[in-house]
Amino acid sequence: MRRLTLIAVPYLWLIALFLIPFAIVLKISLSDVALARPPYMPQLDITGGWVAIREFFAALDFENFWFLTTDDLYWKAYLSSLQIALLSTVLTLLVGYPIAYAMARAAPEWRPTLLMLVILPFWTSFLIRVYAWMGILSNEGLLNQFLLWLGVISEPLTILNTNTAVYIGIVYTYLPFMILPIYSALERMDDSLLEAAEDLGCSRLSAFWLVTIPLSKNGIIAGCFLVFIPTIGEFVIPSLLGGSETLMIGKVLWEEFFSNRDWPVASAVAVILLLILVIPIILFQRNEQKQREAEG
Amino acid sequence: MTQCAFAPWNDPEEKPLIQFRNVSKRFGDFTAIDDLTQDIFEKEFFALLGPSGCGKTTMMRMLAGFDAPTEGQILIAGQDMARVPPNKRAVNMMFQSYALFPHLTVWDNIAFGLKREGKDSETINARVDEMLRLTRLAKFAKRKPHQISGGQRQRVALARSLAKAPKLLLLDEPLGALDKKLRQDTQFELMDIQEKTGTTFVIVTHDQEEAMTVASRVAVMDEGRIVQVATPDQIYEAPNSVYVADFIGDVNIISGRAKTQGDKVAVLWAEAQPDILGTTSKSFSDGQEIHFAIRPEKVGISPDEPADAQNKIQGKVLDIAYLGNISTYHVELPTGHIIKAQTANTRRIARRQITWEDPVWLSWTDTAGVLLER
Numbered sequence: 001m002r003r004l005t006l007i008a009v010p011y012l013w014l015i016a017l018f019l020i021p022f023a024i025v026l027k028i029s030l031s032d033v034a035l036a037r038p039p040y041m042p043q044l045d046i047t048g049g050w051v052a053i054r055e056f057f058a059a060l061d062f063e064n065f066w067f068l069t070t071d072d073l074y075w076k077a078y079l080s081s082l083q084i085a086l087l088s089t090v091l092t093l094l095v096g097y098p099i100a101y102a103m104a105r106a107a108p109e110w111r112p113t114l115l116m117l118v119i120l121p122f123w124t125s126f127l128i129r130v131y132a133w134m135g136i137l138s139n140e141g142l143l144n145q146f147l148l149w150l151g152v153i154s155e156p157l158t159i160l161n162t163n164t165a166v167y168i169g170i171v172y173t174y175l176p177f178m179i180l181p182i183y184s185a186l187e188r189m190d191d192s193l194l195e196a197a198e199d200l201g202c203s204r205l206s207a208f209w210l211v212t213i214p215l216s217k218n219g220i221i222a223g224c225f226l227v228f229i230p231t232i233g234e235f236v237i238p239s240l241l242g243g244s245e246t247l248m249i250g251k252v253l254w255e256e257f258f259s260n261r262d263w264p265v266a267s268a269v270a271v272i273l274l275l276i277l278v279i280p281i282i283l284f285q286r287n288e289q290k291q292r293e294a295e296g
Numbered sequence: 297m298t299q300c301a302f303a304p305w306n307d308p309e310e311k312p313l314i315q316f317r318n319v320s321k322r323f324g325d326f327t328a329i330d331d332l333t334q335d336i337f338e339k340e341f342f343a344l345l346g347p348s349g350c351g352k353t354t355m356m357r358m359l360a361g362f363d364a365p366t367e368g369q370i371l372i373a374g375q376d377m378a379r380v381p382p383n384k385r386a387v388n389m390m391f392q393s394y395a396l397f398p399h400l401t402v403w404d405n406i407a408f409g410l411k412r413e414g415k416d417s418e419t420i421n422a423r424v425d426e427m428l429r430l431t432r433l434a435k436f437a438k439r440k441p442h443q444i445s446g447g448q449r450q451r452v453a454l455a456r457s458l459a460k461a462p463k464l465l466l467l468d469e470p471l472g473a474l475d476k477k478l479r480q481d482t483q484f485e486l487m488d489i490q491e492k493t494g495t496t497f498v499i500v501t502h503d504q505e506e507a508m509t510v511a512s513r514v515a516v517m518d519e520g521r522i523v524q525v526a527t528p529d530q531i532y533e534a535p536n537s538v539y540v541a542d543f544i545g546d547v548n549i550i551s552g553r554a555k556t557q558g559d560k561v562a563v564l565w566a567e568a569q570p571d572i573l574g575t576t577s578k579s580f581s582d583g584q585e586i587h588f589a590i591r592p593e594k595v596g597i598s599p600d601e602p603a604d605a606q607n608k609i610q611g612k613v614l615d616i617a618y619l620g621n622i623s624t625y626h627v628e629l630p631t632g633h634i635i636k637a638q639t640a641n642t643r644r645i646a647r648r649q650i651t652w653e654d655p656v657w658l659s660w661t662d663t664a665g666v667l668l669e670r
Contacts (some may be wrong), residue, residue: 195362196395198382200409200460210408214399294398294442 022274029267030060040263064268073252074269078276080247084163084238085231088170092227093220095171096178100219101212103179104186111187118176118183130169130240137165137241161243169237174230178223185219186212218291225284233273249273302512303527304337311374313338313464313496314359319368321354321520328354329365330520338463341490341497343507345543346517352500355517356466359498360389373463383412388462392469394453396441402452403428403437409460427455430489447478454486458493467499471506483509504544508532516540532591537670541589546624548595548635550588554580554667561667563588566631573606576667590665592638597625598657599649605659611635613654618645625650627658 031040042059045052068074103114121129136142137160144156159165189212197207213220235250242248249269256266304310312335321329328351336342344352357363358370361382370377377385388409396405406427410420428434431451436444441452450470457465470486471479487510490497501507507514508528515525516539524536535541538549550572552565561580562571565588572588580586602608614634615626618641625637635658641648650656 190393190395192391192393192395193397195360195382196389196391196397197408198362199360199387199389200456201383201412203383206412211397217399294440 025267025270027060028263029064029265029271030062031264032059032063033262033264038263039261064264065272067265068268068272073247074249077247077249077252078272081232081234081249082276084166084170084246084248085228085234088167088174088231089224089228091167092171092174092178093224096175096223097182097216097220099175100179100182100186100216103183104189115183118179122176126173127236129173130237133165133169133172133241134160137168160241163242163246165241165243166238166246166248169241170227170231170234173237174227177226181222181226182216182219185216189215218287218294221287222284222291225280225287229277229280229284232277302339304340305335305513310337312336313340313373314498315369315371316355317369317371319358319365319370321351321358321363322366327520329358331368332520332522334515334522334525336496336498338496339494341487341499341510341512343511343514344498344500344517345502345504345507345514347502347543350517351520352502352517353468356389356468356498356500359464360387360466361385386463387466388457388460388464389466389468390453390457390470392472394441394449394473396449396452396456398441401438401440402433402444405441405452406456406459408456413460423459427459430458430492431455446473447482450474450482454489458489458495461493462495464496464498467497469501470499471501471503479506480509486510508544514544516543518543534666535589535668538587538589538668539670541666541668546592546636546638548590548592550590550633550635552586552588553582554584554586555582556580560662561586563667566629566633569609569629569631570607572665573662574665574667575663578667578669580667580669584669587668587670588665589668590660592624592636593622594660594664595635595637596659597627597637597639597650598659599654601657602659606662607664608657608659609635610655610657613650613652613656616650616652623648625656627656 028040031042033039034041042056044056048055099118103111103118106114134141138144139156139158139160141160143159144153147153148156159168193211193215194207197211198204202210233250233253234248235254238246238248238251239254242251253266253269253273256262256269260266314334314336316332316334319329319332320327330351332351332355344355346352354363358365359372359377361377361380364378372385372387397408400408403424407420407424410423415423424437425434428437431454433448433451433455436448436452441449444452450473454470467486471482474482483506486497490510497510499507499510508531511528513525514528514531515522516531517523518539524531524540526534531540531544535544541547542549550563550565552563552572555562555564555571557573560573560575562573563586564571574588596602596605601610609629611627611629613625614628617624617626620641622638622640625639627635627637629635637658
C-alpha cells in the first residue's frame with residue numbers, strides 16, 4: 001500500500017501538471033475562435049447533462065490543424081526553428097566542448113570554482129542577460145565601439161536584430177547545459193586510459209579521437225538534447241535579439257496568442273510543436289537509459 | 297641448481313636491453329629516483345620491489361615514456377630514449393587499473409594497438425585470436441570490460457599489452473586487484489606466458505612473495521635507490537642490509553659489536569650471553585657495529601639443550617602462532633630480545649612438545665644467519 005502511494009505521487013504530479021494542461025491545450029486547438037472570454041468555443045457545460053456533452057464533442061474539429069497547412073508561414077517557421085536549433089546546438093557544442101575539456105583537465109582544487117563560474121549566470125534573470133546582449137550587440141553597443149576603437153572596422157556592424165544575434169543569444173544562454181553533462185563525462189574518465197592509448201601507439205590527437213571523444217559521447221548527446229529541445233520552442237531570444245527575418249515557431253506561437261488572440265490556432269501550433277519535440281525527448285531518454293545500463 | 301641457469305647478468309659479453317645510467321628524477325623538491333644505474337637483460341623477469349613511494353613506479357613510467365628523467369640517460373636496446381615519446385617505443389605497459397577502454401569490446405581492446413600500427417585486418421585477426429587463446433579469453437571476445445570478472449579483465453590487459461609483441465613489457469602492480477588464490481594462479485600464468493613469448497618483463501610490486509615467485513632478479517628499492525639486486529634466493533639468503541633482510545620475509549635481527557675469531561666473526565650482543573658465531577666473506581674490524589640476521593625457519597627450537605650446536609641460547613616461549621603447515625614460536629630471551637623460530641608441523645598438533653611459558657633452547661649453525669654492516 002505504501003509502495004503504491006509512493007508510486008502514485010509522481011504520477012499524480014505528472015497528471016496534474018502535464019497531462020491535464022495538455023488536454024486543455026488540445027481541447028482549445030480543436031475549438032473555434034470566438035469573440036468571447038475566453039476567446040474560443042464551445043465551452044464544456046456539464047450542467048447541461050449528457051446532451052450538452054455530446055454537443056460539445058460534436059463541435060470539436062481539426063479545422064485549425066488544417067489551417068496550419070494552408071499558410072506556408074507555419075511550416076516555414078517550424079523548419080526555420082529546427083534549422084536554428086540544429087545550428088545553434090552545433091555551435092554550442094563547438095564552444096562548450098573545449099570549455100568542459102579544460103575544466104575536466106584543470107587542477108582538482110580549481111574545478112569547484114570553474115563549475116561555479118559556469119552556473120553563476122543562472123543567478124541573474126535570464127531576461128536581464130538577454131537585454132544586456134542588446135546593449136552589447138547594438139549599433140552603438142559595446143562590441144561595435146570596441147571594434148571601432150581597435151580599427152578593425154570603419155563603420156558599425158549590424159548584428160542586433162539579425163539571425164547572428166539570435167545564435168549568439170542561444171549559444172550564450174544554453175552553454176551551461178552543454179558544458180555540464182560533457183564535463184561530468186570527462187571528469188569521470190580515468191587518465192590512465194589516455195596513457196594506455198599512447199602506450200599502444202596513439203598520438204595525443206588520435207588518443208583524443210579514439211578514447212576521449214567516445215567516452216564523452218553520452219555527455220555530448222545529453223548536452224545536445226538539453227540545448228536542442230528548449231531552443232526549438234525558444235521565443236524570448238528571437239523576439240528580443242532577432243529581426244523581422246528571424247522566423248521561429250515560438251515567436252509565431254506568441255503572436256497568435258497575444259497579438260491575434262487566436263487561441264485555437266496558437267494551441268494547434270503548440271500541439272504540433274510538442275509532437276515534434278516528442279521524438280528528440282524520447283531519444284534523449286533512451287540515451288540516458290542506455291548510459292545507466294552501461295554503468296551497471 | 298642447474299649449470300645452464302638463466303643468468304645473463306653474470307655474463308660480461310651479454311648486452312643489456314635496458315640501461316639506466318645515473319638516472320635521477322625529481323618532482324619539485326621531492327627526489328623520486330636518486331642517481332640510479334642499473335642494467336636489465338633480454339628475457340629477464342625483473343621485479344622492482346619496495347614500499348610505496350620508493351620510486352619503483354617512477355622507474356617504470358620513465359621506461360614507458362610518461363615521465364622523463366631529470367638527469368641521466370635511459371637506453372633501450374642501446375638507443376637513448378630521451379626524445380622518444382611513449383607511442384614510438386617498443387615498450388608496452390599493463391596498468392595497475394588495467395586501463396581497459398570501456399567503450400570497446402575485449403576483442404577491440406586487444407586489437408587497439410595493432411590497428412594503430414596500420415596492419416591489415418588478416419594479420420590483426422590472427423594476432424588477436426592468438427592472444428585470446430594465450431590468455432584463455434576466446435569466449436569473452438565480444439564482451440565489454442564491465443561484463444567480465446576482475447581476473448578476466450586482468451588477462452585482457454595482459455593480452456592487450458602483449459599483442460604488439462613488445463621488446464619490453466611493463467607490469468604495474470598487475471595482480472594487486474585480485475584475491476590471493478587467483479593471484480597465485482596468475483603469477484604462474486604470467487611466468488608461463490613470459491617463457492612462451494620470450495618478452496622481457498619488468499614488474500612493479502610491493503608484494504615480496506609475488507616478486508620472489510615470478511622474478512629472475514629482484515631489485516629492492518628504498519627512497520629512490522636500489523638497495524640490492526639479486527636472484528630471489530640470494531635476496532632471501534644473503535641480503536646485503538638489514539633493510540633488505542627485513543623487507544623480504546620474516547627475520548630476527550640481533551645487533552652488537554664484531555670480534556674476529558679465526559675465520560669466523562663473533563657478535564658480542566649482550567652481557568652474560570654467549571657470543572653469536574657467524575661466517576662471512578666480508579671483513580669486520582673488532583668493535584665495529586654488526587647486525588646478525590637469521591630467518592625464523594633456520595632457528596631450531598627444542599625443550600632440551602642441543603648437544604652439538606655452534607650457537608645456542610635459552611629462552612621462554614611467549615607466544616605460538618599456529619599457521620597450519622608451520623608454527624612460529626616467539627621466544628623471549630633473558631635480555632628481553634624476542635626471537636622467532638619456525639618449525640614445520642610434521643606431527644599432529646596434539647603431539648606438540650612445546651607450549652606457552654616453556655623454557656626452550658634456540659640453536660643454529662654458524663652458517664645459518666648473515667652478518668650485516670648496516
